[in-house]
């Protein structure tokens with residue numbers, strides 16, 4: 001027998017905050033400017049400070065995007081806030097490889113996970129510290145921060161899932177989350 005070296009993995013996730021450190025960790029930031037057409041009140045969005053950060057995503061992508069069988073790991077941080085009465089949220093997407101599923105889990109804060117299948121059937125799940133969310137194949141997903149603190153949500157998704165933002169940008173999500181209200185949006 002011979003000694004085998006024990007390695008320290010390159011990336012850590014702080015279980016209390018979801019912050020990823022080490023490398024390589026990439027960061028994507030979405031500001032009010034980037035979210036044109038996402039909120040119901042586009043006037044309110046266009047009139048406010050465009051540089052305000054609505055959410056950011058830290059991710060560890062150890063294999064090239066598109067790698068079959070690969071997995072990515074990340075945390076999304078959605079700031080508290082609203083555009084008009086509508087809570088801050090992510091753009092939301094189907095996966096480009098539509099059959100790709102994903103896990104989310106709540107780390108910090110309070111929010112909702114909006115899920116919409118191909119028939120536009122909706123499901124809304126409460127996100128809280130420790131909640132585990134399976135996002136099935138062919139299902140669009142969007143995070144909403146309904147609380148007063150940052151919402152941090154962990155995620156693990158296939159490296160070849162990709163993002164299809166177009167269907168949501170064109171047809172909407174079928175549900176709007178205002179402070180204290182979850183409303184079905186008809187006929188879009």
Ligand code: PAN
Pocket residue numbers: 057074076090091092093102141142143155157161163
């Ligand atoms: C997440 C999302 C992240 C940001 O990592 O990409 O929460 O949301 P949008 O991509 O909708 O802007 C994920 O679901 N990856 O597949």
Ligand code: ZN
Pocket residue numbers: 093095102141157
């Ligand atoms: Zn996804």
